[in-house]
Amino acid sequence: MAPGPTPLPPEVIAAAAQQMQFARTPTFVAAQEDAIASLRRVAQTEQGEPLIFAATGSGAMASAVTNLVAPGQKVIMASCGNFGERWVKIAADHGVEVVHLAFAWGSQVDPAAVATAVADHPDAEVVFTTQSETSTGVVNDIKAIREAAGDRIIVVDAVSGFGVVDLPMDAWDIDVIVTGSQKGLMTPPGLGIAIAGPRALERADELGSGGYYFGWKRTLDGQNTGRTPFTPAVSLVFQLQVALARIEAEGLDAVFERHRILGRACREGVRALGLEVLADENPEAGVVTGVLAPSETDGKAIMSQLKAQSQIQVAGGQGDLSGKIFRIGHCGWFSFYDILTTLSALELALAALGRDVEVGAGVSAAQRVMAAAAAG
Numbered sequence: 001m002a003p004g005p006t007p008l009p010p011e012v013i014a015a016a017a018q019q020m021q022f023a024r025t026p027t028f029v030a031a032q033e034d035a036i037a038s039l040r041r042v043a044q045t046e047q048g049e050p051l052i053f054a055a056t057g058s059g060a061m062a063s064a065v066t067n068l069v070a071p072g073q074k075v076i077m078a079s080c081g082n083f084g085e086r087w088v089k090i091a092a093d094h095g096v097e098v099v100h101l102a103f104a105w106g107s108q109v110d111p112a113a114v115a116t117a118v119a120d121h122p123d124a125e126v127v128f129t130t131q132s133e134t135s136t137g138v139v140n141d142i143k144a145i146r147e148a149a150g151d152r153i154i155v156v157d158a159v160s161g162f163g164v165v166d167l168p169m170d171a172w173d174i175d176v177i178v179t180g181s182q183k184g185l186m187t188p189p190g191l192g193i194a195i196a197g198p199r200a201l202e203r204a205d206e207l208g209s210g211g212y213y214f215g216w217k218r219t220l221d222g223q224n225t226g227r228t229p230f231t232p233a234v235s236l237v238f239q240l241q242v243a244l245a246r247i248e249a250e251g252l253d254a255v256f257e258r259h260r261i262l263g264r265a266c267r268e269g270v271r272a273l274g275l276e277v278l279a280d281e282n283p284e285a286g287v288v289t290g291v292l293a294p295s296e297t298d299g300k301a302i303m304s305q306l307k308a309q310s311q312i313q314v315a316g317g318q319g320d321l322s323g324k325i326f327r328i329g330h331c332g333w334f335s336f337y338d339i340l341t342t343l344s345a346l347e348l349a350l351a352a353l354g355r356d357v358e359v360g361a362g363v364s365a366a367q368r369v370m371a372a373a374a375a376g
C-alpha cells in the first residue's frame with residue numbers, strides 16, 4: 001500500500017518471464033509501438049510524442065528541464081511538496097534561473113500566484129508544476145494552473161497521477177507530461193516517460209540542450225524508425241504494454257472513477273478513526289492519502305506496527321513530514337478490498353499501540369462510501 005513501486009497485476013509479472021529479445025526484432029518493435037500508442041490514448045493526445053527512457057521518473061523530469069531550458073534561462077516552478085521541489089533542484093543543477101512559487105507541503109498550488117508570476121516574468125518561457133504531489137497526497141488543479149500559465153509552455157510531473165487522475169493533454173493544452181513506470185502504470189521501476197507536444201518538441205530542437213542520452217530528438221527519431229538509439233529496457237517495455245492494455249480494458253473513465261472512490265473511502269475511513277488527513281478534501285485526490293499521525297504516537301511506529309502485525313507496507317513522511325504522517329498509496333492495481341484490509345489493519349495497529357479506537361469504525365465508513373458509489 002505504498003504509492004510506488006506499486007503491486008504488479010499477474011499478467012504484468014508474467015510478461016517479464018520470457019527469453020530476452022534482440023531490440024530490433026519485429027516482436028519488440030511492435031510491442032514498443034503498441035505501448036506508445038496506448039500511452040498516447042491514456043494521455044488523451046493526438047500529437048504528443050511519448051518518449052520512453054530507461055530511467056526513473058526523475059530521469060524524465062531531468063529530460064524536460066534540459067531539453068526545454070538552456071543554462072542561464074529563467075523558468076517558473078510552482079511546488080507544494082517534495083517532488084515539486086525536485087524540479088527546482090534539477091533546474092539549479094542545470095544552471096537555470098528559477099522563480100520558485102513554493103506552497104506549503106499539504107496545500108495546493110494556487111493558480112492565481114502562477115498568473116502573477118507569469119505577468120511579472122515575461123522572460124520565463126516555461127512553467128513547471130506537479131499534478132499529484134506524492135509526498136502529501138495533494139492533487140493540483142492542473143487545468144486552472146494551465147490557464148494561469150497563459151501562453152507559456154507548461155510541463156507537468158504526473159509520475160504518480162498518470163493513468164490515475166484525469167489529465168487530458170490536448171483538451172487542457174498541456175505541453176509536456178512526465179511519468180514513470182512504477183506507480184499508476186503498474187509496471188516495475190525503470191522507465192521514465194516524457195510525453196512532449198509539438199511546441200515543446202520544436203523548442204527542444206531549437207535549443208539542442210537536451211544532452212546526448214536525454215536529448216528528445218535522438219530518442220524520437222529512434223522510436224519512429226524502430227531503432228531506439230540506446231538499448232531499450234526490453235522486459236519493462238513488454239510489461240508496460242500489458243499494463244497499459246489492462247488500463248484500456250477497464251476504460252480510462254472507469255479507472256479514474258475507481259481511484260476517486262478508493263481515495264474517498266480511504267479518507268473517510270481514517271477520519272472515522274479519529275485521524276486527520278493532511279490535505280484539504282479534494283474529490284480528485286485518488287492517488288495517495290497522507291494521514292497525520294496522532295500526537296501520542298508517531299507515523300513511524302504506526303508504519304512498523306502495520307508491517308509487523310499485518311504485513312502491510314505503507315509509506316512514511318518525506319522531509320519535514322518524516323514521522324508526522326504516513327501515506328497509504330492507492331494508485332494502480334488496487335481495489336476496494338485493499339482499502340478495507342488496510343483500514344482494518346490500521347484499526348488493530350492503533351489499538352495495539354494503545355490508542356482508543358472503535359474497531360470496525362474505519363472499515364464501516366469506507367464501506368458506506370463504496371456502497372454509495374455502487375448505488376450510483
Ligand SMILES: *Cc1c(COP(=O)(O)O)cnc(C)c1O
Nearest residue numbers: 056057058083132134159160180
Ligand atoms: C515518484 C515520483 C517522482 C520520482 O520518480 P522516480 O521514479 O523515483 O525517480 C517524481 N515525482 C512524483 C510526483 C513522484 O510521485
